[in-house]
Amino acid sequence: MRINPACAQDTPELRHFVGGKPVPGTSGRFADVYDPSSGTVAARVPLASAAEVAAAVDDAARAQREWAAWNPQRRARVLMRFADLVRAEEDELARLLSSEHGKTIADARGDIQRGLEVVEFAIGIPHLLKGEYSDSAGTGIDVYSMRQPLGVVAGITPFNFPAMIPLWKAAPAIACGNAFVLKPSERDPSAPLRLAELFAEAGLPPGVFTVVNGDKEAVDALLDDPRVEAVGFVGSSDIAEYVYATAAARGKRAQCFGGAKNHMIVMPDADLDQAVDALVGAGYGSAGQRCMAISVAVPVGEATADALVAKLAERVRELKVGASHDETADFGPLVTADAVRRVRDYVGIGVAEGAELVVDGRDITVPGYENGFFVGGCLFDRVGTDMRIYREEIFGPVLLVARAADYTEALRLPSEHEYGNGVAIFTRDGDTARDFTARVNTGMVGVNVPIPVPIAYHTFGGWKRSGFGDLNQHGPDSIRFYTKTKTVTSRWPSGAKEGASFVIPTMS
Ligand code: NAD
Numbered sequence: 001m002r003i004n005p006a007c008a009q010d011t012p013e014l015r016h017f018v019g020g021k022p023v024p025g026t027s028g029r030f031a032d033v034y035d036p037s038s039g040t041v042a043a044r045v046p047l048a049s050a051a052e053v054a055a056a057v058d059d060a061a062r063a064q065r066e067w068a069a070w071n072p073q074r075r076a077r078v079l080m081r082f083a084d085l086v087r088a089e090e091d092e093l094a095r096l097l098s099s100e101h102g103k104t105i106a107d108a109r110g111d112i113q114r115g116l117e118v119v120e121f122a123i124g125i126p127h128l129l130k131g132e133y134s135d136s137a138g139t140g141i142d143v144y145s146m147r148q149p150l151g152v153v154a155g156i157t158p159f160n161f162p163a164m165i166p167l168w169k170a171a172p173a174i175a176c177g178n179a180f181v182l183k184p185s186e187r188d189p190s191a192p193l194r195l196a197e198l199f200a201e202a203g204l205p206p207g208v209f210t211v212v213n214g215d216k217e218a219v220d221a222l223l224d225d226p227r228v229e230a231v232g233f234v235g236s237s238d239i240a241e242y243v244y245a246t247a248a249a250r251g252k253r254a255q256c257f258g259g260a261k262n263h264m265i266v267m268p269d270a271d272l273d274q275a276v277d278a279l280v281g282a283g284y285g286s287a288g289q290r291c292m293a294i295s296v297a298v299p300v301g302e303a304t305a306d307a308l309v310a311k312l313a314e315r316v317r318e319l320k321v322g323a324s325h326d327e328t329a330d331f332g333p334l335v336t337a338d339a340v341r342r343v344r345d346y347v348g349i350g351v352a353e354g355a356e357l358v359v360d361g362r363d364i365t366v367p368g369y370e371n372g373f374f375v376g377g378c379l380f381d382r383v384g385t386d387m388r389i390y391r392e393e394i395f396g397p398v399l400l401v402a403r404a405a406d407y408t409e410a411l412r413l414p415s416e417h418e419y420g421n422g423v424a425i426f427t428r429d430g431d432t433a434r435d436f437t438a439r440v441n442t443g444m445v446g447v448n449v450p451i452p453v454p455i456a457y458h459t460f461g462g463w464k465r466s467g468f469g470d471l472n473q474h475g476p477d478s479i480r481f482y483t484k485t486k487t488v489t490s491r492w493p494s495g496a497k498e499g500a501s502f503v504i505p506t507m508s
Pocket of ligand 1: 156157158159160161183184185186214215216219220234235236237239240257258259260290291393395421462466
């Protein structure tokens with residue numbers, strides 16, 4: 001199903017979603033949206049001008065004032081209805097998402113489900129917004145705090161989780177009483193557009209959830225607009241840093257999450273078959289296009305490394321790559337032809353740098369989908385820390401093995417890497433696991449769990465160049481991010497007259 005086609009002939013033209021309804025783009029600029037399995041253009045998405053963004057923010061600002069006056073329980077009820085509608089349409093939505101992203105339909109369901117879990121968290125907003133209260137902080141004085149919405153907030157999201165990441169941001173933002181303007185990835189905008197329609201169907205007032213499609217021009221317009229109080233970004237690190245710096249310079253709150261190079265340590269005492277299963281799933285699922293994908297395996301000791309690489313090579317050769325709707329495929333195509341070029345180039349760079357290419361998936365073809373954006377699983381052994389393939393994010397189905405002589409070296413590798421999103425350790429030794437989780441310099445850690453994406457009521461965020469800003473996504477941090485705290489110190493007259501005081505009040 002194609003969302004909001006403006007006309008039936010030729011390539012369907014997508015819309016923005018402003019004021020509670022789809023609206024056509026007026027800038028005259030468009031980007032192609034592909035079906036990556038066939039390599040054909042499936043739709044054209046309008047790229048908003050600064051004027052179109054300003055009009056959308058106008059509308060959001062108007063809607064926000066009324067929305068903030070709804071009591072939190074009423075706001076939560078809209079989210080409840082929304083969650084029900086998304087669940088009822090999950091299959092169709094997963095197909096739509098997968099047809100533009102390229103991930104398998106089963107994986108697209110996970111994308112939606114992990115987003116819904118944050119909606120479920122945000123349904124607890126009446127409880128989450130309760131402030132603090134100190135009775136009789138001084139004689140006859142009570143102190144309390146309340147959390148108030150910021151106003152209009154924006155989310156700029158990447159292609160790789162077109163449902164989950166918009167929902168991670170929008171659900172807490174809206175629940176707190178803000179209006180949310182989403183600028184989704186221009187590569188797979190149809191799932192976010194459908195979510196906007198479902199929000200409207202759930203009873204969300206027009207203007208509280210807005211979608212403006214676009215590229216850098218739209219992002220810059222959001223950053224320039226003084227009415228946008230906060231910006232949440234997820235994408236590559238250089239752009240995350242740019243958005244963070246620009247937003248901060250303009251006095252906005254910002255939380256900006258970037259790229260990753262997630263390591264998985266395999267200790268000699270680990271269950272090797274379990275570790276191999278974990279590496280294959282976390283390294284190649286979604287064609288490696290997950291910010292929490294494992295891209296570096298770090299076996300400790302030569303014996304562990306030899307055994308691990310032998311088992312991995314066998315499994316990687318057997319991986320089934322297919323069209324996104326092929327239910328037997330382990331993973332589908334990459335998102336664009338550019339992504340295919342980038343991944344193939346990196347594999348060539350790794351070979352030139354002297355890493356050992358154990359499995360080469362660069363030149364696979366999928367019968368019936370000869371023009372699709374496919375790259376098969378690739379596996380490198382003996383990767384050095386000075387190599388570009390180790391230092392840079394590849395974001396494709398390429399797993400590196402960087403051998404460590406001992407635990408100390410294994411701990412050092414992820415700790416010293418410039419990215420610090422996720423990391424995992426596989427071991428049967430509680431002592432080692434405890435030491436590792438305490439000392440590793442990374443935001444999210446898995447112990448015998450390869451993709452430690454925290455559940456909705458904890459928070460998600462990487463360190464170093466994987467995260468700019470000080471509050472994480474979802475969980476309690478998201479409520480802090482999307483509200484400002486007001487603290488009230490109150491005294492009701494008791495009849496006693498103390499006269500003016502020229503000394504700072506203390507609660508003695
Ligand atoms: P991207 O940086 O290309 O795009 C992200 C968003 O920024 C999109 O909405 C895009 O339109 C916009 N954008 C692109 N160029 C811009 C520019 N010059 N100025 C302003 N805005 C711009 O990222 P992507 O390719 O869509 O997503 C993949 C990246 O996202 C990977 O690096 C991945 O690791 C990262 N990612 C990180 C997390 C995390 O939580 N840390 C989660 C998912 C993805």
